Amino acid sequence: MKPRDVFLASLKIEEAPYTPIWLMRQAGRYLPEYRQVRGKYSFLEMCRLPEVAAEITLQPLRRFELDAAILFSDILIPLPPMGINLDFYESKGPVIENPVRSTADIERLRVPDPYEDTGFVAEAIKLIKNELKNERALIGFAGAPFTLASYAVEGGHSKNYIKVKQLMWNEPEAFQTLMDKITETIIGYLSMQLEAGADAVQLFDSWIGALSPKDFEQLALPFINKIFKALKKYGKPTIYFGTMTSGFLNLLAGVESTAIGVDWRINIGEAWNTVGHDKAIQGNLDPVVLYAEKEVIRAKAEDILLQVGKRPGHIFNLGHGLTPETPIDSVKFLVDFVHDRSSEIKKA
Numbered sequence: 001m002k003p004r005d006v007f008l009a010s011l012k013i014e015e016a017p018y019t020p021i022w023l024m025r026q027a028g029r030y031l032p033e034y035r036q037v038r039g040k041y042s043f044l045e046m047c048r049l050p051e052v053a054a055e056i057t058l059q060p061l062r063r064f065e066l067d068a069a070i071l072f073s074d075i076l077i078p079l080p081p082m083g084i085n086l087d088f089y090e091s092k093g094p095v096i097e098n099p100v101r102s103t104a105d106i107e108r109l110r111v112p113d114p115y116e117d118t119g120f121v122a123e124a125i126k127l128i129k130n131e132l133k134n135e136r137a138l139i140g141f142a143g144a145p146f147t148l149a150s151y152a153v154e155g156g157h158s159k160n161y162i163k164v165k166q167l168m169w170n171e172p173e174a175f176q177t178l179m180d181k182i183t184e185t186i187i188g189y190l191s192m193q194l195e196a197g198a199d200a201v202q203l204f205d206s207w208i209g210a211l212s213p214k215d216f217e218q219l220a221l222p223f224i225n226k227i228f229k230a231l232k233k234y235g236k237p238t239i240y241f242g243t244m245t246s247g248f249l250n251l252l253a254g255v256e257s258t259a260i261g262v263d264w265r266i267n268i269g270e271a272w273n274t275v276g277h278d279k280a281i282q283g284n285l286d287p288v289v290l291y292a293e294k295e296v297i298r299a300k301a302e303d304i305l306l307q308v309g310k311r312p313g314h315i316f317n318l319g320h321g322l323t324p325e326t327p328i329d330s331v332k333f334l335v336d337f338v339h340d341r342s343s344e345i346k347k348a
Contacts, residue, residue, distance in 0.1 A: 209244025
């Protein structure tokens with residue numbers, strides 16, 4: 001089987017000869033070839049220039065036998081067309097100059113046309129697909145509604161999410177309108193990626209762990225599922241990944257995606273039992289393990305593989321993205337080990 005076929009079979013919970021692997025932030029700052037490109041362009045330019053985004057997406061696949069590429073972009077790319085002024089700074093990360101703080105601010109936001117406003121993403125996908133030649137899969141992605149709403153309201157990163165929670169609890173109708181507009185934007189944005197040729201899409205909910213189980217169920221889950229329901233017509237796999245979701249894993253069983261990604265804060269076997277074996281599972285090595293000795297990487301990765309065993313439907317990944325100083329040789333070691341050891345386990 002081609003790596004693409006192994007990846008897609010696993011997402012469909014079908015038998016595969018080994019466990020496929022891709023890594024969040026596999027294209028990024030830990031690679032010298034990425035830093036070379038970064039020296040020529042701003043971060044937003046790299047995301048918006050199709051040839052550059054395609055080149056960065058493909059860089060890790062030239063080094064490692066990964067089963068899938070993930071589009072190089074950022075979850076915040078759909079926000080500027082909505083009317084939210086965004087920039088990235090090396091020291092601060094993303095900063096929104098006009099955060100959404102009132103009903104009037106929310107009313108001014110528009111639901112953009114994905115092709116007119118973010119068509120460069122579709123162009124990058126077509127370039128990448130042409131290079132991959134269906135040997136390896138391509139994953140598209142977007143940010144989930146609560147995470148994007150949090151950025152829009154907070155104006156950037158936040159520790160306590162005070163402003164977005166104030167809006168959510170004190171002005172529920174305004175919050176509903178904001179989430180509706182973001183949800184419609186993401187449906188169009190991910191639909192465009194699937195139409196352009198992405199083999200699967202992942203919804204990143206980086207900040208969802210800030211919510212209580214009840215708030216997740218009532219104020220976030222309906223919007224998440226509206227997205228996945230809208231994408232079902234394409235017949236392609238979908239992945240939902242949120243961080244710090246261990247407190248409401250039982251509710252993730254109600255997410256209408258093909259697969260659930262989990263972070264490293266829970267054993268993957270326990271997570272899969274809770275989410276349900278009717279979904280594929282993705283994860284969940286602590287990314288900092290890659291700073292450890294090879295023996296540690298081997299032991300931690302094998303533990304995950306043994307928890308899953310021969311059951312089909314596992315996609316190996318980290319519990320979050322690769323960090324900038326990650327040793328390159330450790331990434332190669334992990335990718336090769338997962339392929340070799342999982343093949344042995346499945347044959348045993």
